[in-house]
Amino acid sequence: MAIQLQQVSYTYSERSLWRQTALHGIDFELPQGTMVGIAGATGSGKSTLLQLLNGILRPTQGTVSVLDITLRAGEKAPKLLPLRRRVGLVFQFPEQQMFAETVEKDLCFGPLNFGMSPDEARERACRAMLDMGLDLALLERNPFRLSGGQMRKAAIASVLAADPEIVVLDEPTASLDPVSRKELIGLLTRLCRERGRTVIIVTHRMDELLPYADRWVILDQGRSVFQGSVRELAADPSLLTRCGLAVPDSLRYWRAVADRLGLEDEEPRLTPEGLAELIVSRESGSSGRVGEKGTGHE
Ligand SMILES: Nc1ncnc2c1ncn2[C@@H]1O[C@H](COP(=O)(O)OP(=O)(O)OP(=O)(O)O)[C@@H](O)[C@H]1O
Numbered sequence: 001m002a003i004q005l006q007q008v009s010y011t012y013s014e015r016s017l018w019r020q021t022a023l024h025g026i027d028f029e030l031p032q033g034t035m036v037g038i039a040g041a042t043g044s045g046k047s048t049l050l051q052l053l054n055g056i057l058r059p060t061q062g063t064v065s066v067l068d069i070t071l072r073a074g075e076k077a078p079k080l081l082p083l084r085r086r087v088g089l090v091f092q093f094p095e096q097q098m099f100a101e102t103v104e105k106d107l108c109f110g111p112l113n114f115g116m117s118p119d120e121a122r123e124r125a126c127r128a129m130l131d132m133g134l135d136l137a138l139l140e141r142n143p144f145r146l147s148g149g150q151m152r153k154a155a156i157a158s159v160l161a162a163d164p165e166i167v168v169l170d171e172p173t174a175s176l177d178p179v180s181r182k183e184l185i186g187l188l189t190r191l192c193r194e195r196g197r198t199v200i201i202v203t204h205r206m207d208e209l210l211p212y213a214d215r216w217v218i219l220d221q222g223r224s225v226f227q228g229s230v231r232e233l234a235a236d237p238s239l240l241t242r243c244g245l246a247v248p249d250s251l252r253y254w255r256a257v258a259d260r261l262g263l264e265d266e267e268p269r270l271t272p273e274g275l276a277e278l279i280v281s282r283e284s285g286s287s288g289r290v291g292e293k294g295t296g297h298e
Pocket residue numbers: 012013020021022040041042043044045046047048049092
């Protein structure tokens with residue numbers, strides 16, 4: 001398992017009157033090479049969960065195991081550099097992670113810190129910039145003189161430059177335009193499918209990730225109330241409403257078609273193309289199974 005959480009709770013300011021338990025008894029297992037979406041209403045504990053995965057926070061109860069590193073509540077933490085090297089975290093607010101005076105220094109920081117030569121680090125930085133669709137001329141720029149969208153892309157590039165085995169992103173598409181959002185989800189999907197990276201994404205925009213994520217974790221007031229595939233989620237989307245979330249359009253359309261055509265056993269079609277193909281194939285009298293096309297998993 002790439003990640004295993006056993007009965008993990010996290011309480012902020014544990015020893016003060018203002019303590020706030022953000023996560024309660026979370027169990028969670030994830031094999032390497034999966035793409036996971038985490039959703040939940042505001043304050044449900046999503047960011048707290050992400051920060052436990054790369055050791056920024058340590059569990060106040062339970063055990064977090066990531067790759068071969070284990071953090072147990074109440075025990076002295078092991079050295080965290082190996083964990084930070086292998087688990088890249090993109091923060092919710094990119095300005096929280098950009099700190100150097102140029103974008104280049106920011107992007108090279110991880111690779112240099114993890115022992116790469118300056119040439120290798122620069123090559124990694126350039127590749128990550130290009131992957132994120134950023135002009136290399138921006139490498140000279142102060143990160144705080146970038147637009148909001150450019151800064152977010154640069155923050156993601158700085159994590160990808162270090163080539164972590166697990167990439168954890170807190171609302172990575174916020175402040176990006178629709179084309180950039182689609183490109184970023186495409187890039188993260190390729191990172192997972194072609195290079196075996198585990199990609200974990202917190203999102204308030206479930207629609208854009210639904211066709212690609214292998215698994216979903218839904219949090220409600222610090223508790224994990226759902227863990228499973230999109231197929232399982234599609235079987236009862238009202239769970240989302242009960243957690244204060246809107247049911248994504250693609251799931252609503254799928255349910256409307258599936259209920260009318262009696263398609264309980266079908267893999268959900270979550271793109272307009274996949275849904276259209278299914279309806280056409282039904283109308284023309286074929287079986288309706290159109291392979292996986294249109295599910296987003298092709
Ligand atoms: N530094 C902190 N000190 C005390 N309480 C905190 C701190 N950070 C978060 N919390 C509380 O922990 C709970 C979970 O917060 P968290 O940021 O993990 O939620 P979230 O699901 O990521 O929310 P959002 O979608 O709004 O970003 C909330 O009740 C929040 O007020």
